Amino acid sequence: MLDHTPKEIKERKAVVINPAKTCQPLGATYAALGIHRCLPHSHGSQGCQMYFRGHLNRHFREPAEASTSSFTEGASVFGGMANLKTAINNVFHIYDPDMIAIHTTCLSETIGDDLPTIIRSSEKPEGKYIIHANTPSYVGSHILGFANMTAAAIRYLSAKTGAPNGKILLVPGFVNPGDMREIKRIMKAMGVDYTMLPDTTGVMDAPLTGNYHIFPDGGTRIEDIIDAGNCLATVALGQFASGAAARELENRCGVAPHIMDTPMSIDVMDDFLMLLSRLTGREIPAELEEERGQIIDIMADLHQHYFGKRVALFGDPDIMIGLTGFLLELGMIPAFVLTGSPSNDFEKRVNALLAKAGVAGRAKAAGDLFALHQWIKNEPVDLLIGNTYGKYIARAEDIPFVRVGFPIMDRGVHSYQPVVGYRGLMRLLELMGNALLERQERDAKDEDIELIM
Numbered sequence: 129m130l131d132h133t134p135k136e137i138k139e140r141k142a143v144v145i146n147p148a149k150t151c152q153p154l155g156a157t158y159a160a161l162g163i164h165r166c167l168p169h170s171h172g173s174q175g176c177q178m179y180f181r182g183h184l185n186r187h188f189r190e191p192a193e194a195s196t197s198s199f200t201e202g203a204s205v206f207g208g209m210a211n212l213k214t215a216i217n218n219v220f221h222i223y224d225p226d227m228i229a230i231h232t233t234c235l236s237e238t239i240g241d242d243l244p245t246i247i248r249s250s251e252k253p254e255g256k257y258i259i260h261a262n263t264p265s266y267v268g269s270h271i272l273g274f275a276n277m278t279a280a281a282i283r284y285l286s287a288k289t290g291a292p293n294g295k296i297l298l299v300p301g302f303v304n305p306g307d308m309r310e311i312k313r314i315m316k317a318m319g320v321d322y323t324m325l326p327d328t329t330g331v332m333d334a335p336l337t338g339n340y341h342i343f344p345d346g347g348t349r350i351e352d353i354i355d356a357g358n359c360l361a362t363v364a365l366g367q368f369a370s371g372a373a374a375r376e377l378e379n380r381c382g383v384a385p386h387i388m389d390t391p392m393s394i395d396v397m398d399d400f401l402m403l404l405s406r407l408t409g410r411e412i413p414a415e416l417e418e419e420r421g422q423i424i425d426i427m428a429d430l431h432q433h434y435f436g437k438r439v440a441l442f443g444d445p446d447i448m449i450g451l452t453g454f455l456l457e458l459g460m461i462p463a464f465v466l467t468g469s470p471s472n473d474f475e476k477r478v479n480a481l482l483a484k485a486g487v488a489g490r491a492k493a494a495g496d497l498f499a500l501h502q503w504i505k506n507e508p509v510d511l512l513i514g515n516t517y518g519k520y521i522a523r524a525e526d527i528p529f530v531r532v533g534f535p536i537m538d539r540g541v542h543s544y545q546p547v548v549g550y551r552g553l554m555r556l557l558e559l560m561g562n563a564l565l566e567r568q569e570r571d572a573k574d575e576d577i578e579l580i581m
């Protein structure tokens with residue numbers, strides 16, 4: 129399908145072809161789904177919310193319940209205040225959430241609807257909450273929307289009461305429930321008390337029981353978000369998706385922020401455990417040390433399959449930075465690292481990792497898949513890593529392809545399996561190793577097929 133992508137690269141500023149990101153409200157919706165009994169609400173037209181829910185449904189294969197202000201021509205001309213007030217009233221009376229998390233869209237931002245004023249003048253039942261985040265879609269990406277909604281939850285709710293709770297506020301970033309479960313397992317193994325915000329476990333990976341609940345059991349409890357102001361520290365995994373929440377809690381309640389990369393490499397995972405140990409005085413347990421030893425053992429056993437392989441990777445900035453670190457630890461060459469999210473820091477961060485490892489590669493923020501495809505045409509790679517949209521490039525260039533990131537809409541189970549922590553790295557190693565070895569076997573002559581690889 130992409131057979132006609134030209135090899136010759138021309139300067140291009142005014143058009144994006146095959147974007148490598150989605151829009152802010154999608155990330156805000158995902159963050160809000162990670163709060164218990166919270167209904168995400170999109171202040172815009174129905175089509176926008178259809179798109180966010182559709183993408184989330186297809187990636188997680190779960191319902192993504194959300195409401196919308198249902199803009200039509202009238203709201204577009206006169207503003208969406210009446211629609212939002214009606215929506216708030218309807219949502220509380222029909223669906224009975226404990227909280228509505230409102231995000232804006234292109235249209236409501238362009239109109240200039242004043243959400244704080246509309247929310248203040250809306251009626252809400254006793255003991256219920258309304259929060260909002262401004263998420264203009266022509267700025268940033270779904271990652272900024274996720275960051276804005278997570279920070280909004282803290283801004284609206286968190287309070288310092290002077291009674292320290294000894295907990296860590298853990299902000300996991302825009303990752304799958306499978307990753308969040310893995311991070312929780314690590315926290316439990318460390319014996320550290322924590323609140324995870326947001327927490328989509330039990331929501332976007334809820335079991336099939338035969339009974340439908342609009343609000344599943346999972347999600348961060350509102351009382352824990354309020355109590356986050358009494359936390360010992362915030363540990364934010366991924367500066368792009370989680371940094372804003374950590375800074376917000378520092379500004380509001382003076383909770384010390386520790387913003388680090390997503391733990392997708394040995395280096396960062398070690399730092400994560402040592403940080404937890406330093407903050408809480410807890411020893412790193414033998415169970416986690418054993419896992420670290422296992423991953424090192426696997427890397428040593430299989431290094432010949434990875435070493436020197438050229439990789440192109442694209443996706444969300446925190447995931448790309450984490451993955452770049454791991455590829456370099458494996459002796460692989462992250463030849464092209466691209467994110468669709470605009471950022472001043474992304475290229476600097478990736479280039480610093482490449483320079484430290486003495487590897488030549490190219491990093492790009494606000495890039496698109498057309499550019500990535502052209503780079504690959506000019507300088508072929510051995511492996512492509514990214515979300516579902518990468519499969520067209522993989523097919524056109526006949527490259528082994530590993531699906532990591534968001535959205536993955538053409539495979540299942542991925543959202544239950546981690547790519548973070550030592551266990552997540554094992555899974556990445558298996559995915560990448562299998563893709564490379566299957567290609568090697570596919571292309572081998574009969575006489576070169578080995579039983580043992």
Ligand code: SF4
Nearest residue numbers: 151176179233234265
């Ligand atoms: S880019 Fe704007 S119009 Fe399109 S789905 Fe996102 S919010 Fe709606």
